[in-house]
Amino acid sequence: xxxxxxxxxxxxxxxxxxxxxxxxGFVLREPLNFEAVTRASGFLGRSGYPGVPGTRSWGxxxxxxxxEGSGFTSAPSSLSLWADIESLMAFSYNGVHAxxxxxxxxxxxxxxxxxxVLWWVSATHRPDWAEGAQRLExxxxxxxxxxxxxxxxxxxxxxxxxxxxxxxxKELAARNAERQQDLLERVSKLTI
Numbered sequence: 001x002x003x004x005x006x007x008x009x010x011x012x013x014x015x016x017x018x019x020x021x022x023x024x025g026f027v028l029r030e031p032l033n034f035e036a037v038t039r040a041s042g043f044l045g046r047s048g049y050p051g052v053p054g055t056r057s058w059g060x061x062x063x064x065x066x067x068e069g070s071g072f073t074s075a076p077s078s079l080s081l082w083a084d085i086e087s088l089m090a091f092s093y094n095g096v097h098a099x100x101x102x103x104x105x106x107x108x109x110x111x112x113x114x115x116x117v118l119w120w121v122s123a124t125h126r127p128d129w130a131e132g133a134q135r136l137e138x139x140x141x142x143x144x145x146x147x148x149x150x151x152x153x154x155x156x157x158x159x160x161x162x163x164x165x166x167x168x169x170k171e172l173a174a175r176n177a178e179r180q181q182d183l184l185e186r187v188s189k190l191t192i
Contacts, residue, residue: 003123004157005044006082009132010116011064012108013075025192026076026107029100032183036096037080039179041172042087046080047129059128064136066113076108079132085118085154086165090172092151095180099187113140117148120157 016022034055037043048055058079067075082088091097117136121127139148146159156162177184 002083004120005123006085006088007119007121007127007132007135008080008082008088008116009077009127009136011066011075011077011113011133011136012104012111012115013067013070013072014107015109017072023107025103025190026100028190028192029096029187032096032187033100036176036180036183037091039183040087040091040176042083043091044081044083045126046078057129058126059130062128062130062133064113064133066111077129077132079127079129081121081126085151085162086168087172088118089151089164090169090176094173095176096183096187099184114150116150118150118154119148120146120155 014020014023014026018027034046037046046055047058050057050061061074061077063075063077067073093101114136117132117139119127119135135148139150142148144150144153144155146155149155151164154162154164
């Protein structure tokens with residue numbers, strides 16, 4: 001039985017308030033992405049947001065220091081758990097989520113910090129928002145390490161540098177595409 005799970009946290013800042021027309025493309029795609037992730041191979045769970053109906057939040061939402069001075073009190077971020085790095089990569093860069101990433105420059109400011117961080121947790125540990133923010137700041141301050149890393153320089157649960165199995169990523173992406181077909185069709189009809 002696998003004893004480690006991959007934690008994932010990302011954080012960005014929108015170019016305008018969420019109610020702005022500029023951000024509506026993001027707002028319209030968000031529920032489709034949440035549905036797509038539940039269908040993704042290797043997805044184990046995600047945190048909801050405090051005060052928002054649906055998925056339970058993994059603690060009070062905390063943001064990294066990059067929100068300071070932005071004029072925002074909230075920002076787009078996510079926190080989730082995955083079976084392995086290949087599953088997360090297959091979801092992130094393919095299908096419904098990849099379509100949203102193509103438009104991210106229109107919705108988000110170009111970050112001067114890492115947009116995401118990965119780290120391993122035990123099978124009995126569920127990270128909270130504060131841990132995600134801390135890991136992202138640690139990555140920015142100290143660079144990739146087993147404590148906080150990226151897809152570009154990944155580490156395994158044992159702390160050793162990791163080689164991503166790109167063929168497995170392709171196989172998982174194809175499997176996810178089959179499961180997301182109806183969502184991809186809905187995304188293709190969005191004009192924003």
